[in-house]
Amino acid sequence: MDLDNRSVPDPDAQSRRRFLQRTGGASALAVVGTTGATATAVDEDGRFERDPYSLGIASGDPLPDSVILWTRLAPNPYEADGGMPDQKVPVKWTVAETEEMRPVVDTGTVFARPEDAHSVHVDIRDLDPNTEYYYQFTAAGHRSSVGRTKTAPAPSASPEEFRFAFASCQAWYDGYYTPYAYMAEDELDLVIHLGDYIYEYGIGPDGAARDASVPQAYREEPETLDRYRLQYGLYKSDPDLRAAHASAPWLITRDDHEVDNNWADEVPQDPDEQTIEAFLERRAAAFKAYYEHMPFRPAQRPDGPDQKLYRNYTFGDLVEFNVLDTRLYRSDQACGDAFNVDECAARFSEDRTLLGDEQEAWLVDNLDASEATWDVLANQLPFASMDFLRGPEDGYRMDQWDGYVADQRTVKQAFEDYAENAVVVTGDFHSNWASEIRSAEPTGSDADENDPETVGVEFVGTSISSGGDGAEFDDFNGEREGVFGKQVVRENENVKYNNDRRGYTRCTVTPDRWTTEFRVVDYVTERGAPIRTDATFVVDEGDARLRRP
Structure with missing residues (x-):
């Protein structure tokens, strides 16, 4: 069987049932069962009347000797309180060497507390480096499915290979999460999520592409903690997302839609309708709900409207990831947050920042100190410059790095000075792109053919579901002649693909080369799409250029 071009088995087939049982999946409900009123799913003796692991299990932020295990007890995922009583509940965790959960490596008990939506974040320590482990939770006699995780290699280790995937942008109402079903079967060392895990928009009564009856409680845009919790409960109830979480450890960062579209520090999308005080309250609620539903370390627990998400993870001497936050510290978007604006002088201002001074200095220091063969930015927004206008005029998108030229130039210079093999992996754009990053220029333009030196490469991954089925090329603006994606590739010498x-991006890293596969499905508005590799690119160690294998 060609595993790279196989179809999703029928959800009713025995093999599919076994797969979902193993990873905690189940068929998605055609009716989202909530009225917005509290309906406790625990009887008077403290026994669960429904599966308390409806949101699945997960692991994340792997270190050589530690990994975070996560679950949230929610027998009714479509209630803000998960159908749980207002009391703490003991949860036993077990870590073992095999999927059969024996021999046991470690076990313990933590409390799931109502103030944290009955979520738990367990820091498992004293593990062996570069080792697979399996884990399971037990609460009130109910056992979760078994999850697989893996620790990072020791800092002094020299791994022969590291395999990871990255994904982003999963609007629930735009389609099914079919790509995650395939990702779950890849047995990866790591999964990186680059943001837009949820979308903060209200959801109509018919569930749009999901064709599910969605109650009134989901109509309004989330602004409160309870409403954000409802959104996560809906999104995380998807069986394919749960399977992907259970299959490997994740590194996660947010983009904008976990809070508000295109927000920037204290500036919401619509500042005329949200005061700074109201937006900061909303941001605090969004950050808390986000933490409650992700396998984060305690350092990522928010403090009101603040949350430190940028962090650094190394995997032996092979690869080092700098996970960025490009929302919390940024200046407001220039020139009205336009998509393809020409002659926007504000984007060149040295006072404008995307990262903030502290995060930028942290990143440059990490690149300087890195001893890894491959230095990676896990980043939300396209980094390599992209001219979106046809002809001699230059048109740039103000929300991405092109709108913040000073920071873009600083990072390019750090690539040039310190990073022998710089790779940027990116989400946000709902389409796949492969680009070379040109050396630092005052204009911020990567397309200058008079300066052909490359200092890194960028892979922008498409969405899981956002935007619906998509197309082979992005016909972004119907008023344009031709097809948008082809035009951008023609206009930008550094943009290759x-x-x-929809889909995800899979990467295989060795000391000698980096291989990226763009994995795509032709539709997400129905179940069962087959998957294929649309394109593969290789980067050879010491040569920051893209080539086809």
Whole structure:
């Protein structure tokens, strides 16, 4: 069987049932069962009347000797309180060497507390480096499915290979999470999520592409903690997302839609309708709900409207990830947050920042100190410059790095000075792109053919579901002649590839080369799409250029 071009088995088939049982999945409900009123799913003796692991299990932020295990007890995921009583509940965790959960490596008990939506974040320590482990939770006699995780290699280790995938942008109402079903079967060392895990928009009564009856409680845009919790309960109830979480450890960062579209520090999307005080209250609620539903370390627990998400993870001497936050510290978008604006002088201002001074200095210091063969930015927004206008005029998108030229130039210079093999992995754009990053220029333009030196490469991954089925090329603006994606590739010498289907991006890293596969499905508005590799690119160690294998 060609594993790279196989179809999703029928959800009713025995093999599919076994797969979902193993990873905690189940068929998605055609009716989202909530009225917005509290309906406790625990009887008077403290026994669960429904599966308390409806949101699945997860692991994340792996170190050589530690990993975070997560679950949230929610027998009714479509209630803000998960159908749980207002009391703490003991949860036993077990870590073992095999999927059969024996021999046991370690076990313990933590409390799931109502103030944290009955979520638990367990820091498992004293593990062996570069080792697979399996884990399981037990609460009130109910056992979760078994999850797989893996620790990072020791800092002094020299791994022969590291395999990871990255994904982003999963609007629930735009389609099914079919790509995650395939990702779950890849047995990866790591999964990176680059943001837009949820979308903060209200959801109509018919569930749009999901064709599910969605109650009134989901109509309004989330602004409160309870409403954000409802959104996560809905999104995380998807069986394919749960399977992917249970299959490997994740590194996670947010983009904008976990809070508000295109927010920037204290500036919401619509400042005329949200005061700073109201937005900071909303941001605090969004950050808390986000933490409650992700396998984060305690350092990522928010303090009101503040949350430190930028962090650094190394995997032996092979690869080092700098996980960025490009929302919390940024200046407001220039020139009205335009998509393809020409002659925007404000984007060149040295006072404008995307990262903030502290995060930028942290990143440059990490690149300087790194001893890894491959230095990676896990980043939300396209980094390599992209001119979106046809002809001699230059048109740039103000929300991405092109709108913050000073920071873009600083990072390019750090690549040039310190990083022998710089790779940027990116989400946000709902389409696949492969680009080379040109050396630092005062204009911020990567497309200058008079300066052909490359200092890194960028892979922008498409969405899981956002935007619906997509197309082979992105016809972004119907008023344009031709097809948008082809035009951008023609206009930008450094941009080598575009595809607008849905999917995820899979990377295999060795000391000698980096291989990226763009994995796509042709539709997400129905179940069962087959998957294929649309394009593969290779980067050879010491040569920051893209080539086809």
